[in-house]
Amino acid sequence: MDFKNEVISLLAEICQDDVVKENPDIDLFDAGLLDSFGTVELLVQVEERFGILVPITEFDRDVWNTPNNIAIQLADMK
Amino acid sequence: MTPYGSFTFFFILAVLLAPTIILGLQGKRFQSYNLFVTVIALAVIFSSSLNQAIALCLFTIWQVVLIKSYLAYRKKANRDSIFYLAVILSILPLILSKVMPYFSTMNLIGFLGISYLTFKGTQLIMETRDGLIKSNLPLPRLLYFILFFPTISSGPIDRYRRFEKELALDISAEQYKLLLYEGLNKIFLGFLYKYIIGYSINHFFISQLRFISHSEFQNHLYYMYSYSLYLFFDFAGYSAFAIGVSYIMGVKSPENFNKPFLSRNIKDFWNRWHMSLSFWFRDYVYMRFIFWMTKKKWIKNRNLLSNLGYILLFLLMGVWHGLALQYIIYGAYHALLMVAYNSFERFNKKHKWWPQNKVTHIVAIIITFHVICFGFYIFSGQLFHKGV
Numbered sequence: 116m117d118f119k120n121e122v123i124s125l126l127a128e129i130c131q132d133d134v135v136k137e138n139p140d141i142d143l144f145d146a147g148l149l150d151s152f153g154t155v156e157l158l159v160q161v162e163e164r165f166g167i168l169v170p171i172t173e174f175d176r177d178v179w180n181t182p183n184n185i186a187i188q189l190a191d192m193k
Numbered sequence: 194m195t196p197y198g199s200f201t202f203f204f205i206l207a208v209l210l211a212p213t214i215i216l217g218l219q220g221k222r223f224q225s226y227n228l229f230v231t232v233i234a235l236a237v238i239f240s241s242s243l244n245q246a247i248a249l250c251l252f253t254i255w256q257v258v259l260i261k262s263y264l265a266y267r268k269k270a271n272r273d274s275i276f277y278l279a280v281i282l283s284i285l286p287l288i289l290s291k292v293m294p295y296f297s298t299m300n301l302i303g304f305l306g307i308s309y310l311t312f313k314g315t316q317l318i319m320e321t322r323d324g325l326i327k328s329n330l331p332l333p334r335l336l337y338f339i340l341f342f343p344t345i346s347s348g349p350i351d352r353y354r355r356f357e358k359e360l361a362l363d364i365s366a367e368q369y370k371l372l373l374y375e376g377l378n379k380i381f382l383g384f385l386y387k388y389i390i391g392y393s394i395n396h397f398f399i400s401q402l403r404f405i406s407h408s409e410f411q412n413h414l415y416y417m418y419s420y421s422l423y424l425f426f427d428f429a430g431y432s433a434f435a436i437g438v439s440y441i442m443g444v445k446s447p448e449n450f451n452k453p454f455l456s457r458n459i460k461d462f463w464n465r466w467h468m469s470l471s472f473w474f475r476d477y478v479y480m481r482f483i484f485w486m487t488k489k490k491w492i493k494n495r496n497l498l499s500n501l502g503y504i505l506l507f508l509l510m511g512v513w514h515g516l517a518l519q520y521i522i523y524g525a526y527h528a529l530l531m532v533a534y535n536s537f538e539r540f541n542k543k544h545k546w547w548p549q550n551k552v553t554h555i556v557a558i559i560i561t562f563h564v565i566c567f568g569f570y571i572f573s574g575q576l577f578h579k580g581v
Contacts, residue, residue, distance in 0.1 A: 150460070151475055152499045155483040170323035171480045172316075172352070 122186040139182040197434040220366035234342040245304035256314040287311040343438035349469035376440030387430025417570035503531040519574040
């Protein structure tokens, strides 16, 4: 499984919704799939699974808004 | 002189900012001139009280020394205890300024804007800890960020990395024209909100309540709604002035309000009301608390953890407004609302009890509006005082 798919399946776990797999361009915050709590869970998992440390204030909701965009941002930080 | 409090202030601003506007419209750089404007504007604002001016200077030196020292330390080491110590030292002046009035009649530490400036110092410590601020902070830029006069008295609370990025940008004549237009628009929106609508609510309704209402209960009920509206128009008006003047100075300060009375629920409300404050607490208190607890695995129950985070956030926010009973109860009230809404949201996700459609959307806005107004009624302190 490539990196992007790994990120998207992690998001599906955290959001508890497979819609992120079907529509990887959905705005997670507008759709109510991700909130502050979910964001922290995501950051903790990203650190544990991929070894990428994302500081909380680096996670700007305007940029890290869709599964695809989150995967792009994380790939940049790898 | 209170910022945006009189026509004299606006007149002085117009004179001071005229060269900025002329330089901007020619596409020339004006940030060095803006430093000069900031110094003069601060002198005008704090000229009425020597005590406050001294307190501001001492506070600024304290923060700058603290931030610079922590940054120097962080390049070599990263101990938890030093980080906690730095955070405590950064909020210490604010704590003292809140507690001191209970012990002495003189308040030598407090000054206009201390509550807001503290957020700027503390965020710099936290972002340094995160490794987001690595390079040396040039002193003029750091001072300019902390003391940026348009937002000095009551925000909006800006973020250093965003602010710094904008200062580095070259603004063309065309872009500046747009900034100027938006800035002036915001300033006139501020006049409408603060000095026409807010003023009218206060002058023609709130101060006449004892003639308008027929009973004690009616009096308090009318006060609750009119005060809520007044608070919004007064504060959103102030914010529009602060943001508008920032734009004219080439800085897009963050927005503070986004139609808060159209919120669908309490969570939505905190994404729309006093946003720069609630986002600060979200990013630097709530999310950090959850992150820390999740990593340490001290509390495994997600629901409980999230609720504890909300309680911590809103009690802190309440105390930040002041140590008076009404602010603490205001914080507790919102903590309770968030916990209750959190449980409801979870329940509803499972059972789909509250459907999503146009009718329920409107009903949700109406319910939220009344719940919010009751919160402002607590905040106003009327609950604890006799009469209006």
